[in-house]
Amino acid sequence: MPHLVQVQNxxxxxxxxxxxxxxxxxxxxxxxADEHAINFPxxxxxxxxxxxxxxxxxxxxxxxxxDPEGQIVAQDLDACEARLAEELGEATxx
Numbered sequence: 076m077p078h079l080v081q082v083q084n085x086x087x088x089x090x091x092x093x094x095x096x097x098x099x100x101x102x103x104x105x106x107x108a109d110e111h112a113i114n115f116p117x118x119x120x121x122x123x124x125x126x127x128x129x130x131x132x133x134x135x136x137x138x139x140x141x142d143p144e145g146q147i148v149a150q151d152l153d154a155c156e157a158r159l160a161e162e163l164g165e166a167t168x169x
Contacts, residue, residue, distance in 0.1 A: 082156065083115045089163050092116070096124040 083093045093115040097104055104119035118124055125131070128139065128147060139147045140155040142162075149158035 077111075080112065080114050086159060086163070087114075091159065091163070094118065096121045098122050098125075 079093055079095075083091075095113075095115065095117040097117060097119055098121065099107075099119060101119040104117050107113070108117055128141075130139070138151055138155050140149040140158050142148050148162075149155045
């Protein structure tokens with residue numbers, strides 16, 4: 076999780092945001108976010124999000140990079156980061 080906080084910090088200035096989804100309750104999700112200093116939104120009690128993207132129930136973490144049109148353009152964290160850097164191109168060259 077600290078890695079995702081770092082990715083959010085790095086790319087937030089480029090109008091990028093990580094959005095997480097969980098089937099856990101709002102209360103459990105908020106406690107987790109507070110404990111781990113999460114700096115991006117987590118959609119709680121959100122099985123409809125999985126359904127909308129055709130993602131089965133996953134134990135652990137799964138990563139998807141979704142473009143502004145709502146299409147999944149990369150899966151798994153390494154591919155997501157590489158694709159994000161590619162998509163942002165010159166904007167990431169600080």
